[in-house]
Amino acid sequence: MRPINIYALTRLSDPTRLSRLERQMSGRKNHLKIKSWETEGLTRFSEKLCSVSEETTELDYYYSFVMPKLGKEFDLLRINEDSIINIELKSGNVSDEAIRYQLLQNRYYLSTLSKTMYFYTYVSNTDRLVRLTGSGRLVDAGWTELSELLLRQGDSYHGDIEELFQEEKYLISPLTDPDRFLRQEYFLTFQQRDIKKQILKNITAPTVQGFTGFPGTGKTILLYDIAMQLSRRDCVCVFHLGSHTPELEQLDERLKRIDFYYCENGSIPPIEKNYHAILVDEGHRLNRSMLAEILRLRDTWQAPVIISYDREDLLALSERAECGADILESLPEFLHYRLTNHIRRSNELSAFIRCVIRTGEAGANKNRSYPNVSLSYAGNAEETKRLLRIYQSEGYTYIRNSSLITEPAPEDDSAMTTEISDAACKEFAAVVMLLDPSFFYDTQGYLRQKTMPAESAVTTSSDPVTHSAVRNLFHGLSRAKEKIAIVVSDNLPVFDILLSFIH
Numbered sequence: 001m002r003p004i005n006i007y008a009l010t011r012l013s014d015p016t017r018l019s020r021l022e023r024q025m026s027g028r029k030n031h032l033k034i035k036s037w038e039t040e041g042l043t044r045f046s047e048k049l050c051s052v053s054e055e056t057t058e059l060d061y062y063y064s065f066v067m068p069k070l071g072k073e074f075d076l077l078r079i080n081e082d083s084i085i086n087i088e089l090k091s092g093n094v095s096d097e098a099i100r101y102q103l104l105q106n107r108y109y110l111s112t113l114s115k116t117m118y119f120y121t122y123v124s125n126t127d128r129l130v131r132l133t134g135s136g137r138l139v140d141a142g143w144t145e146l147s148e149l150l151l152r153q154g155d156s157y158h159g160d161i162e163e164l165f166q167e168e169k170y171l172i173s174p175l176t177d178p179d180r181f182l183r184q185e186y187f188l189t190f191q192q193r194d195i196k197k198q199i200l201k202n203i204t205a206p207t208v209q210g211f212t213g214f215p216g217t218g219k220t221i222l223l224y225d226i227a228m229q230l231s232r233r234d235c236v237c238v239f240h241l242g243s244h245t246p247e248l249e250q251l252d253e254r255l256k257r258i259d260f261y262y263c264e265n266g267s268i269p270p271i272e273k274n275y276h277a278i279l280v281d282e283g284h285r286l287n288r289s290m291l292a293e294i295l296r297l298r299d300t301w302q303a304p305v306i307i308s309y310d311r312e313d314l315l316a317l318s319e320r321a322e323c324g325a326d327i328l329e330s331l332p333e334f335l336h337y338r339l340t341n342h343i344r345r346s347n348e349l350s351a352f353i354r355c356v357i358r359t360g361e362a363g364a365n366k367n368r369s370y371p372n373v374s375l376s377y378a379g380n381a382e383e384t385k386r387l388l389r390i391y392q393s394e395g396y397t398y399i400r401n402s403s404l405i406t407e408p409a410p411e412d413d414s415a416m417t418t419e420i421s422d423a424a425c426k427e428f429a430a431v432v433m434l435l436d437p438s439f440f441y442d443t444q445g446y447l448r449q450k451t452m453p454a455e456s457a458v459t460t461s462s463d464p465v466t467h468s469a470v471r472n473l474f475h476g477l478s479r480a481k482e483k484i485a486i487v488v489s490d491n492l493p494v495f496d497i498l499l500s501f502i503h
Contacts, residue, residue: 213339215478234276242424283309286324
């Protein structure tokens with residue numbers, strides 16, 4: 001998206017024509033829906049500046065820019081090497097507090113660019129221009145002041161503005177970037193902020209609340225952000241149902257009012273102190289006895305419980321038997337919310353993972369391409385190892401699936417290998433995983449795993465299966481942010497199916 005000259009744009013008054021012209025000028029992918037009052041406000045703003053200084057008509061602005069993934073919108077932005085000028089446009093009656101809140105939010109989101117920032121709002125129906133001060137107060141401003149600031153800024157950045165807002169600048173995982181999390185160098189999406197607001201609104205001693213969503217929707221950062229806020233009042237505890245990692249130890253050591261407990265053996269460890277709130281990460285790993293112990297602690301401490309968990313609806317029912325999500329949602333008092341926006345990985349990777357887990361007529365999307373997905377075939381164990389080494393040399397992290405029947409021995413000197421248990425809650429730029437001969441697609445299109453050799457298997461849903469390999473594959477592939485690779489080992493039927501929709 002490019003900046004546009006708003007004086008040239010507003011020589012039209014019809015919103016439909018203006019929308020078509022704006023798309024041509026900015027190069028945005030879709031038409032912008034512009035209402036008549038927005039056209040009038042933008043026109044009045046441009047003409048007010050022009051009445052003070054003719055030179056301002058030559059300036060370009062990014063108009064109605066939306067930050068990728070976060071969904072935060074800005075009416076007008078000018079950016080150069082040193083500074084940012086943001087101007088919001090209002091038409092009707094709006095309170096000073098609402099204006100101030102929006103500009104403070106804008107300052108929060110634009111802070112990642114590390115530039116000097118200026119924030120204004122123009123209310124067209126009252127012809128009022130206001131400015132946010134450095135201390136966060138709202139004061140009246142003059143048009144001469146604004147025009148001189150704009151002209152002094154000089155030329156604006158003319159590239160694609162989305163390139164300035166790379167995801168890694170504001171979307172992080174506490175277990176991948178603990179230092180940035182502790183410095184609070186992250187943002188929540190509007191959906192995350194809304195769910196957080198609802199949870200804190202409903203938080204009382206006996207409540208059990210939770211939020212779910214597919215991997216990549218930002219559950220972990222939301223849970224830890226809530227833990228940070230609750231710990232301002234009193235000590236809270238976090239039960240982590242994934243692996244014991246150095247990153248968690250770092251958070252545990254530095255967050256003095258949050259204590260982490262590791263539940264690696266399917267049980268809740270002994271607790272010797274009381275807590276103000278109980279938080280649970282990776283709640284889909286809960287079993288009934290663990291949940292019963294958490295509810296006992298809740299009643300003893302009179303502490304609210306907040307749980308993040310995955311909903312594994314993509315998997316065949318037998319692959320997610322006795323899933324913690326089902327146990328949680330069967331509680332009569334359980335309040336749950338759903339995250340739907342993927343913020344870590346692209347729509348392309350999300351669609352690909354869905355097709356891998358359930359393909360065939362019911363699940364595959366054959367109408368899109370997958371440029372960031374790679375598929376390879378190995379005929380034997382030696383070829384499998386070589387292909388995995390090739391992907392690792394290209395920057396892929398190999399996530400080992402502990403439930404595979406023919407998992408190759410890990411390379412002792414490979415820093416690009418991690419166990420599936422250690423990958424929980426983390427993220428990697430590129431991920432490679434293995435499908436061995438034990439996998440097959442059943443008659444409903446679900447990916448399954450046989451307990452017998454692939455050559456003697458019959459692809460029906462009545463075959464004996466284990467309940468972990470497909471789940472591990474689903475969660476492992478979901479750790480990828482940018483690229484996914486799959487090596488299919490000695491399993492041509494599965495390879496042919498994957499090849500049919502990837503190409």
